[in-house]
Amino acid sequence: MNNPQCVATNMPAHERKGLAILALTKEAQVTRLSERQGISRQFIYRQKHMAEQAIDQAFATNHTQVMFYLPVTPEWIDQLILSLTLICRSSCRGVKELMQVMLGVSVSEGTVHNRLQCAAAQASAINRAQDLSAIGVGLHDEIFQRSVAVLAGVDAASTYCYLLAAAEQRDSDTWAIHLLDACKQGFNPDHTIADAGQGLRAGQKVALPGTPCHGDVFHIQQQCESLANVLARRAKGAVSRCRALEAQMLQAKEVGCGNTLSRELTLARQAHKKQNF
Structure with a gap:
């Protein structure tokens, strides 16, 4: 009979791994594996424990692992x-x-x-070295950074910002100077889109005579939204007033004084219908 210690010592690594897998999956009992292989159960348990450690290490999250080093210059x-x-x-x-x-x-x-x-x-x-000849539609506006006017120009197709200049003034001369600088880079759009700023539009007429400047829809949409919000609040208020008067009317009818609120409730209902219309 072979010595279990000698068998375990001479067992190749792939066979040890096979024993660990069988022990982990419980496809064979440890006792039977021990008898069949001629090795001790303690040896099989050690291989199983090693395999469990390897699996735990493979799936463990190491929060202290260094991902990479950066040369901070x-x-x-x-x-x-x-x-x-x-x-x-x-x-x-x-x-x-x-x-x-x-x-x-x-x-x-x-x-x-x-x-x-x-x-x-x-x-x-x-x-300043960019070629602006490919811009077909230019979007112009004035934005502000800490109360300082910034003249802005953006290509509608690519959103490339070809003009972003802080300026003390935003009159026609200032806009014309910056647009003329853009023209030196090939800026010659089919048309531009801007708000109703007088300085902006007058400056474009100087720098780009004959180029149409279409109006934007942002400010119109903003005004319409503001109006819609006001009307919605009024309609909501009319509904609340009608409900309050109707509740008061029910209480007044219980004591025989319903006619005291009839006119006020009628006017409230008319106002409600008018707001809904």
Whole structure:
């Protein structure tokens, strides 16, 4: 009879794995495996335990595992500042706090502002080199950043922003100057779309004579929505008043005084019908 210890010692790895699988799946009893293979039950239990550990390790979530390392350089810090402000819409103060808390890097709000201004200057040089001849419809408007007017122009098809300039004035001369700069880059749309701003439209007539400027629908839609909200509130108020008067009428009829509210309830119902109409 073979020595169980010798059999276990000389058993190849694939056979040990097979024993562990049989023990885990319970396809064969440990006692029968021990007798058939000529090995001890303790040896089989050890193989089973090793297999269980391997399975647990394979499916365990390691929260302390390092995913990757980043070389934090001054250039990378500048990229992070731009990403936080442009992608995450973070404020300068938010960028400063994140740098201190997450990276232990001390930067001032002024440093963040300077990095953004430097990147804006580089972006302006790139933008001035773009060919704008492919723009068929230009969307023009005036937006505001901290009470400072910003003249904006966007390609309707691609949403490419070809004009974004802070300006002290938003009169015709200012608009004409910026649109003429765009014309030097090939800007010659079939038509533009804008609101009723006098300076905007007058400036376009100077820079793009003969190019139609169609009116937008945003402001009309906004006014209609405001009107609809007012009418809806009035109709809701009329319904509430009718219900309140009807409840008062029922109470008055119980004591024989229903006629005291007849005229007021009639007027309320007429107002309700008028609002619904």
